[in-house]
Amino acid sequence: MKNLFALFFLELFFVAIASCQSMEEKVQKIHQEVLTVDLHTDTPLKFVNDNFDLTQWHDPKIGGGKIDIPRMEKGGLDAVFFAAFVGQGPNDSLGLMGAYLKANEIFDSVNHIMPGLDGKAEIAWNPADAYRLEKEGKRAIYLGIENGYVLANKVDNVDYFYSRGARYITLCHTKNNDLADSSTDDKGPVHNGISPLGEKVIRRMNELGMMVDMSHASDSAFFDAIRISKAPIIASHSCARAICDNPRNLTDTMLRALAKNGGGVFMCILSDYVKKMPSYSERDSAKAAFRAKHTQWDSYTPEQRRNGIKEWYQLDVDFPPILANVSDVVDHIDHMVKVAGIEHVGIGTDFDGGGGVEGCFDVSEMGNITLELVKRGYSDEDIRKIWGGNFIRVFREVESASRNR
Secondary structure, eight states: OHHHHHHHHHHHHHHHHHHHHHHHHHHHHHHHHSOOEEEEEOTHHHHHHSOOOTTSOOOGGGTOOSOOHHHHHHHTOOEEEEEEEOOOOOSSHHHHHHHHHHHHHHHHHHHHHGGGGTTSEEEOOSHHHHHHHHHTTOEEEEEEEEOGGGGTTOTHHHHHHHHTTEEEEEOOOSSOOSSBOBSSOTTOOSSSSBOHHHHHHHHHHHHHTOEEEOTTBOHHHHHHHHHHOSSOOEEEEEOBTTTSOOTTSBOHHHHHHHHHHTOEEEEOOOHHHHSOOOOOHHHHHHHHHHHHHOTTGGGOOHHHHHHHHHHHHHHHHHSOOOOOBHHHHHHHHHHHHHHHOGGGEEEOOOBTTTBOBBTBSSGGGTHHHHHHHHHTTOOHHHHHIIIIIHHHHHHHHHHHHHHTO
16 A cells, blocks of 8 residues: 555655656747847946956856847846946036936947947847847847937937937936936926926837837836827836835736737836835845945946946945846736737846846746746747737837838
């Protein structure tokens, strides 16, 4: 009898192993076959502020960033948006010119590294490039701008940055600028949405076929953009406010409006926007001390910046962050799909801008999102839409709207 029980449990053990292998093989097959796109990363800051080799595998736990070519290959990421991020400064002539020059420095840095990528990646300009480069076994690098502050209040600069490869502009960041109100400016709104200048910028973006990105914008600015834009808009790295009550996230009303507009929301995996995180006073104090010490960052020499960056990343070693996990991320996706529909949801990690959760801490682990989607019953076609299909549809419709004007 004991032998029979032993055989029975042994058989169950091998069935379980076979089932796990079957699931892993299914997930890997889906993940490799679909076009995978990440709508938002801040990786170019690594090129400007650090000696970062995109062709080498780096350790994200010790300041090695979240993205490089080997880890993109391991994680099966086909295309990525590199954002030229510039933080909000004074809205005066000196601040505006500095932002414009900083954005150009970031674009220059991306162009500078491209020849050294051994043909493993190329700048992408349109929707078709993603599929072409995928077939060639290369990674597609799209360019975007995070913070319309860099336009220096000149509508003509929309054309200029479009010519440099920018295919979306996030109108504002954590503070209000002269285009739009931010969702997180503690001074409150100054335009009650989009300013007249911001409206002109949106109309010019429509004419060029450039995506209007409303992540970081206030609710009023979001709805103004829906009203003003003649093409679908996006939220390149945002979550669902119903799941995590943060002003950076989109309400259900906003999600429904975005769906009606034909646009897309791309799921951010920065823990503070995914889940209310427990307090961590030692880490918060260490970061506050770092900011108090480095108040003259903009005037630092390249060497001082590199040392400062190493010091900043050391905080993650000394005080490891408390993170949300992949299941928490897919809770948001579930909700956004339920409210907006499967055709309007995608992925925008915010890697190298704070993004990264347990189970998907860097780009090498992106297949774990697919694994969780499969576990929850999403079909192959659903996953294709979430990972890249919805982005391609929106991008094509934005380009089509520009041609039909």
